[in-house]
Amino acid sequence: MAGESQLWIQGEWVEASRLVPLENPYTGEVIAQVGYASVDQAKAAIESARRTFEDFRHVPAWERAHILRSVAELIADRAGELAETIARESGKPLKAARGEVERTVQTYLFAAEAARDIRGESVPMDAAPHGERHTAYTVHQPMGVVTAITPFNFPMNLVAHKVGPAIAAGNTIVLKPAEHTPLSALVLAKLFKDAGLPDGVLNIIPGDGKELSEVLTTHPDVAFVTFTGSPRVGKLIRAQAGLRKVTLELGSNSPMLVDAGFDEGELNKIADETAAGAFSYNGQVCISIQRIYVHRSLYDRFTAMVAERAQRLKIGNPLDEDTDISALINQEAVDRLSSWVKNAVDTGAKVVTGDKIDGRVMHPTVLTDVPENAELSQEEAFGPVVLIAPFDDWRDAIRRANNSKFGLNAGAFTKNIDHALLATQELHTGAVLINQVPTFRVDQMPYGGVKESGTGREGVRYAMYDMMDVKMVAFRSGAFS
Structure with a gap:
C-alpha cells in the first residue's frame, strides 16, 4: 500500500523517522514496514493542523457534510479490499472485518448528517431580574486541533468515531493509530484526499504511544484529546492534558x-x-x-x-x-x-x-x-x-x-x-x-462509561458537540434610549 512506510502531514507523504515491521497476528509474517513519527514530526503535524484550522473553521456545514458523505461512498466502493486489510493486520476474521467496514460507512454518513444539523438554543433572559430587553442564543463553534489516539480492535470504525465528528464540527485532526493496526488508518489519507478534504485537516502519524503521548496531549496547539484504550494509559492522558477537554473510552468487563x-x-x-x-x-x-x-x-x-x-x-x-x-x-x-x-x-x-x-x-x-x-x-x-x-x-x-x-x-x-x-x-x-446483550452497539447511540470505563461520550452527534465550544450571544435592545 502506498504510504505505509510514511506519514501523512499537510496533504503529503512524509518520510518517517524510522521503520518498524508489522506482523500478521495469525501467521507471524511481516506484512509491512510501517513508518513511525518522531516527537518533532508529531509537533509538525499538530502545527500544520493548527494553521489549517484558521481556514477550515469557516468551511460551511454543507461542504463538510459533502466531504464526509463522499468518503463514506469511497469506503463502500472498496469494502472488500479494506476488510482484507483489517483482517491481515488485526487478525479479525474476514466476516467480522466486513461488518466493521459496513459500520464505518454508516459512521461517516451519520457524521455528514450531524454536520448539517448543528444548532444552539434561545436563552430566556427575562427569566431573571435585569435580563429583560435582552435577546440571547447559543452557538457552537469548532475548538481547533483534535488529537485522536485509537486502538487496534476496530481500526477503521473507531477511527471514524473520532475523525468523523471532528470534521463535522469543523476541527482539524492529528490521528495516531494503534501500533498493531496502522494500515487501516493510513488508507484514509487518499480516501479523504479524493473526497475533497483540504490538505492539513487530517494528519496521520503512526508511532510509539509511549513516545508520542505527551506531545499529543500537552502541545499548546492541541484543543481536544480523544483516546480509546486501557485505563492505565487513560489516566496518564488525563493527567497530561491539563485543562483541555478529553474523551476517554477505557476498559470494561461487561x-x-x-x-x-x-x-x-x-x-x-x-x-x-x-x-x-x-x-x-x-x-x-x-x-x-x-x-x-x-x-x-x-x-x-x-x-x-x-x-x-x-x-x-x-x-x-x-x-x-x-x-x-x-x-x-x-x-x-x-x-x-x-x-x-x-x-x-x-x-x-x-x-x-x-x-x-x-x-x-x-x-x-x-x-x-x-x-x-x-x-x-x-x-x-x-x-x-x-x-x-x-x-x-x-x-x-x-x-x-x-x-x-x-x-x-x-x-x-x-x-x-x-x-x-x-x-x-x-x-x-x-x-x-x-433484553439485549451488552455487546450491542449502533453507531449513532451515545456510548461511554462511568468509573474506570472513562469519561465523555462517543456516538457521532454526541462526540461532535463535545468537540465544540458553546458561545452565548446576547443583544440588548433600547440600550441608548
Whole structure:
C-alpha cells in the first residue's frame, strides 16, 4: 500500500523517522514496514493542523457534510479490499472485518448528517431580574486541533468515531493509530484526499504511544484529546492534558443478567446472542460479554447451551471465509489470559469448555465458580473468555454486576417489568440494555462509561458537540434610549 512506510502531514507523504515491521497476528509474517513519527514530526503535524484550522473553521456545514458523505461512498466502493486489510493486520476474521467496514460507512454518513444539523438554543433572559430587553442564543463553534489516539480492535470504525465528528464540527485532526493496526488508518489519507478534504485537516502519524503521548496531549496547539484504550494509559492522558477537554473510552468487563421465566426456545436465542457477544473477534471488544449471572432455575441449561455454541465456533486463518475465532493480537495477550485462567482454576473455578492455546489462538473458554476477587472477575479479559454464575435474587444479581471498577455497558434479559426498571435504575453503567446483550452497539447511540470505563461520550452527534465550544450571544435592545 502506498504510504505505509510514511506519514501523512499537510496533504503529503512524509518520510518517517524510522521503520518498524508489522506482523500478521495469525501467521507471524511481516506484512509491512510501517513508518513511525518522531516527537518533532508529531509537533509538525499538530502545527500544520493548527494553521489549517484558521481556514477550515469557516468551511460551511454543507461542504463538510459533502466531504464526509463522499468518503463514506469511497469506503463502500472498496469494502472488500479494506476488510482484507483489517483482517491481515488485526487478525479479525474476514466476516467480522466486513461488518466493521459496513459500520464505518454508516459512521461517516451519520457524521455528514450531524454536520448539517448543528444548532444552539434561545436563552430566556427575562427569566431573571435585569435580563429583560435582552435577546440571547447559543452557538457552537469548532475548538481547533483534535488529537485522536485509537486502538487496534476496530481500526477503521473507531477511527471514524473520532475523525468523523471532528470534521463535522469543523476541527482539524492529528490521528495516531494503534501500533498493531496502522494500515487501516493510513488508507484514509487518499480516501479523504479524493473526497475533497483540504490538505492539513487530517494528519496521520503512526508511532510509539509511549513516545508520542505527551506531545499529543500537552502541545499548546492541541484543543481536544480523544483516546480509546486501557485505563492505565487513560489516566496518564488525563493527567497530561491539563485543562483541555478529553474523551476517554477505557476498559470494561461487561455483565449480563438472565432472569427466570424463559422457555427453551427463548433461552436458545439468548444463548446464540451470548456466544456472539462473548466471542466475536476473539472477545477483543470493549463491550464483550465477560460476566453472566443466570437465575438458578436456568443456570445448568444455559451454561451447557453457551458451552456447546463455543465448541461449534470455527478456528482458523482470519482470511478464511468461515473462520469465527483467530489469533489474539499478540503473545502478551495470550500469556496474560492463560495466566488469569490458571489463577482462576487454582482458586476453585471450573472449565466447562476451552482453556486451550494453539500458538496465538485461545479457544473460546467458558468458566464457572470463578471467585469474585479473581482477575477474570475484576479486570478486563479482552479475550474469548466468559464467566457464568447462578443467582437466586434479582437485586443480588445487580449488586454482583456492579461489583466492578468498570461501568460501560450492561445487558439484562427479563420478562418482569419491575426487574427491568430496577436494572435500568440500579446498574451503574453508561448504558443498560434490556433484553439485549451488552455487546450491542449502533453507531449513532451515545456510548461511554462511568468509573474506570472513562469519561465523555462517543456516538457521532454526541462526540461532535463535545468537540465544540458553546458561545452565548446576547443583544440588548433600547440600550441608548
